[in-house]
Amino acid sequence: xxxxxxxxxxxxxxxxxxxRHLAEREQQGETRxxxxxxxxxxxLTASQIRQDINCIGGIGQQGFGYHIHELKAxxxxxxxxxxxxxxxxxxxxxxxxxxxxxxxxxxxxxxVCAVFDNATAMVGKQVAGLPVQSIDTLEAWxxxxxxxxxxxxxxxxxxxxxxxxxxxxxxxxxxxFAPIDLKAPPNVALNNVHxxxxxxxxxxxxxxxxxxx
Amino acid sequence: xxxxxxxxxxxxxxxxxxxRHLAEREQQGETRxxxxxxxxxxxLTASQIRQDINCIGGIGQQGFGYHIHELKAxxxxxxxxxxxxxxxxxxxxxxxxxxxxxxxxxxxxxxVCAVFDNATAMVGKQVAGLPVQSIDTLEAWxxxxxxxxxxxxxxxxxxxxxxxxxxxxxxxxxxxFAPIDLKAPPNVALNNVHxxxxxxxxxxxxxxxxxxx
Numbered sequence: 001x002x003x004x005x006x007x008x009x010x011x012x013x014x015x016x017x018x019x020r021h022l023a024e025r026e027q028q029g030e031t032r033x034x035x036x037x038x039x040x041x042x043x044l045t046a047s048q049i050r051q052d053i054n055c056i057g058g059i060g061q062q063g064f065g066y067h068i069h070e071l072k073a074x075x076x077x078x079x080x081x082x083x084x085x086x087x088x089x090x091x092x093x094x095x096x097x098x099x100x101x102x103x104x105x106x107x108x109x110x111x112v113c114a115v116f117d118n119a120t121a122m123v124g125k126q127v128a129g130l131p132v133q134s135i136d137t138l139e140a141w142x143x144x145x146x147x148x149x150x151x152x153x154x155x156x157x158x159x160x161x162x163x164x165x166x167x168x169x170x171x172x173x174x175x176x177f178a179p180i181d182l183k184a185p186p187n188v189a190l191n192n193v194h195x196x197x198x199x200x201x202x203x204x205x206x207x208x209x210x211x212x213x
Numbered sequence: 214x215x216x217x218x219x220x221x222x223x224x225x226x227x228x229x230x231x232x233r234h235l236a237e238r239e240q241q242g243e244t245r246x247x248x249x250x251x252x253x254x255x256x257l258t259a260s261q262i263r264q265d266i267n268c269i270g271g272i273g274q275q276g277f278g279y280h281i282h283e284l285k286a287x288x289x290x291x292x293x294x295x296x297x298x299x300x301x302x303x304x305x306x307x308x309x310x311x312x313x314x315x316x317x318x319x320x321x322x323x324x325v326c327a328v329f330d331n332a333t334a335m336v337g338k339q340v341a342g343l344p345v346q347s348i349d350t351l352e353a354w355x356x357x358x359x360x361x362x363x364x365x366x367x368x369x370x371x372x373x374x375x376x377x378x379x380x381x382x383x384x385x386x387x388x389x390f391a392p393i394d395l396k397a398p399p400n401v402a403l404n405n406v407h408x409x410x411x412x413x414x415x416x417x418x419x420x421x422x423x424x425x426x
Binding site for chain 2: 012013021080081181189198200208
């Protein structure tokens with residue numbers, strides 16, 4: 001079922017969590033679930049969950065809840081989990097190596113195909129079974145291989161240049177871990193990840209629990 | 214200004230982005246900003262931004278906008294940026310090392326004080342200027358040093374045990390990077406980070422741009 005409806009970003013952001021929870025319940029042999037049960041586990045109100053599911057075209061039944069398998073399939077479809085993605089990593093430092101080795105990505109359909117670095121000392125070293133390639137060969141590689149997503153694990157000063165080279169080479173999805181807010185042209189999807197955001201949100205919760213806020 | 218008002222999680226999640234943007238504008242010598250200007254840069258509607266700022270007690274003026282310095286200070290206060298945090302990292306693999314070396318954390322008041330690992334081969338090695346300690350010494354360390362936040366960079370099978378040991382040792386904030394949803398007692402703040410969530414949200418945006426969703 002393809003749909004042209006726009007799904008609000010806030011809803012999309014909650015879908016991976018819903019998916020994980022549904023997969024977990026399905027693995028436990030369950031076939032249906034209520035918004036109330038999801039609410040308890042996910043820390044959202046049942047009403048919020050019903051709204052979100054309604055928004056993605058999921059249909060629940062009064063007194064029955066949702067078919068886990070159906071709902072899970074619908075979310076997988078929306079998140080594009082029914083296909084696979086070719087991903088390359090720019091920057092073979094600790095973070096680049098960590099992401100290259102992150103097993104969950106492959107399970108979800110994201111395959112790291114190449115790793116690049118600008119340090120001569122890194123070139124040729126193995127990262128997640130792949131030889132690190134010189135960043136000088138990036139354009140040649142992009143011309144010869146399909147790449148869906150480029151992951152930026154480079155220092156902030158190199159991020160804009162690396163971004164431009166990926167986009168010029170036809171990459172349409174950029175996952176940026178350099179702590180700088182890049183801007184993308186309208187035909188490129190960009191996610192600026194700030195790991196510190198998540199740390200600051202944690203601190204807020206700590207203060208809330210302590211009653212200090 | 215201390216306030217006892219609960220701020221919705223969705224609003225808190227947007228505050229670090231607001232803060233970064235305000236800091237950037239302030240650095241450029243600007244002193245005031247409108248919700249419209251913030252909207253253009255942040256990809257949120259001006260109305261959403263006004264609601265959020267209203268929710269944290271920020272006051273704007275018709276035709277003037279917000280005082281950047283005041284608003285920034287208010288957000289810093291809410292996010293607990295006016296104090297510093299002692300952080301320890303469990304797991305000195307690629308991700309643990311990447312986080313230990315992440316410069317932005319220190320700038321925001323988060324100091325990595327110790328790194329632990331269960332692999333004998335890792336113990337004693339230097340990570341971000343700290344010697345990796347044996348996980349066997351964790352309890353002794355917690356008894357002797359103040360620790361606000363424990364960062365879990367351990368394999369999923371070890372995550373629950375590591376979590377329990379931190380909580381038993383008095384740590385009240387857990388930042389979990391193991392790809393497993395841990396559950397926390399009510400007096401502990403827990404942030405389960407799933408890096409793949411951010412990747413799936415990126416994929417959704419790519420499909421949206423391609424017109425496939």
